[in-house]
Amino acid sequence: MKILIVEDDERVSEALSVFLRKRGYRTQIAAAGSQALAQLGSDTEVVLLDLGLPDVDGIDLCRRIRAQTGVPIIIATARSHVQDRIRGLRAGADDFVVKPYDVRELVARIEAVTRRSRVLAAPQDQRVETQGVCINMTSRQVVVDGELIDLTRKEFDIVGVLARYPGVAVPRERLIREVWNTEWHAFSRSLEVHIGSIRRKTGRSELIETVRGVGYRMVVS
Known part of the structure; x- marks a missing residue:
């Protein structure tokens, strides 16, 4: 696995590179945004x-990387x-x-971000249609009234989990576990941010219903 380390502190990047290489990863170091895009x-x-x-600015670079590729960004x-976390996640991290x-x-x-696509893999050509929204699990696309919606990797992962259980309240803990592959409840705020972004982008605030004290549910027509 090749990891691109974008870090301007040479001591930090070199030490991290050595650590990762000892664990079998291939690494490449970029000390600036322009260098990162080139590599x-x-x-x-x-x-x-x-x-x-x-x-x-790293947030701007995150957006530019995400516009080019779906590669996982940490x-x-x-x-x-917390505002930096929100901006980073909204930028596509x-x-x-x-x-x-x-x-x-x-x-x-x-390890978690690289195996998440396999964890969330869906059966071939599986689609869910509700509230004027078509969710294609195979192509990882969401179409609203014929218009393709630009969701980040994390946003679609959340939609994908909810779409697999339409009409069922999915606990926050389960969403965090399946999307972030962790039990760390600090991701609860990140989940809320992503849900809000999905509602805003799709223009369907009613698509994902908040189930108080439990989690979220995808509303079916």
Whole structure:
């Protein structure tokens, strides 16, 4: 697996690269946003993205990477404010960790984001249609009234889980476990942010119903 480390602190990037290589990963280091975009390739399987870069804001770079590819992006930064987390997730990041972090946890998160597509894989040509919304589980596309909606990887993962159980209240804990592959309840806020984004993008606030004290349910026609 090839990991692109986007980090302007050479000591941090080199130490992380050595750690990951010892565990069998291939790594590539970019110290700036322009370098990261130049090195991003079809063989890149994960991007570890610091937000404090010399030539571009990391959030903007995250958007540019997401516009080009569906590669999993993990933001690893010293910024700990909740607003930074929200902006990062809305920009298309799959995960967000705050420095200083335990490298073993980082490896676990890398493993989680790379296997999530397999965990959420759906049967061939499975589709769910409700409330004027067509959800194609195979192509990972959501169409509202004939218009393709641009959802991030995480947003579709959430839609995919809810669509597999239409009309059923899915507990928050289960959504977090299946989408983020963790039991960490700190992701509850991230889940709320993503649900709000899905409602806004689809223009169907009624599509996903909040079930108080339980979780969320996809409303069926």
